[in-house]
Amino acid sequence: MFEPVRDNPYPDSHVLGEGPEPHPLLGPVLPLLGRWHGRGRGEYPTLPQDFRYEQEITFSHDGRPFLRYEARAWLVDGDGVPVRPAGRESGWWRVTPDATLEVVLAHPTGIVETYVGRAAGTEFEIGTKEVSLTPLAKEVTGTRRHYTVDEGRMTVVHDMAAVGQPLQHHLTTHLRLRPS
């Protein structure tokens, strides 16, 4: 019944030239591919003070026309010393033939977001189509994310409408591509 099986023949890759060939439709999002690590600052008008964090983001693929996305962050103090784990999220970035992006992200805090957006060179902009919340999740009504990639550096600006507040800045992160 429990016969041995071979290793997964379709591994993910986050490095060009390793693993499967990227699907041709992934062309517009290839600048995102890789493991990124960096620092950020966050704020929101409902919070008593702003905060600093570090974050790791990985975009990978298995040869099909979507990226796998994984991100985790941890708060740090003013000296960069880790304080506690913070936001985590994972999901999928699907690319259509006209370079439209369709993104699904899930958070451990009971939030699931669907997004639509566009890839334009090294700029990627996505905005929520719908946000779905579990009963205990904080009220998030919409978010917008802007990714800019430039020679191994990535900046992510994340605006959010939540807990009765209109869409406004929550996070800005500056990341560098990690050597694999």
Ligand code: HEM
């Ligand atoms: C790098 C990722 C993130 C970090 C470091 C971060 C950090 C924080 C921190 C420190 C707080 C204050 C409450 C606390 O101490 O836990 C907070 C509040 C909040 N965050 Fe984030 N966050 C991140 C991503 C997100 C995302 C992706 C969303 C929405 C999809 C989100 C939605 C919220 C909401 C709704 C609140 C509560 C505001 C309130 O109740 O006043 N956060 N975040």
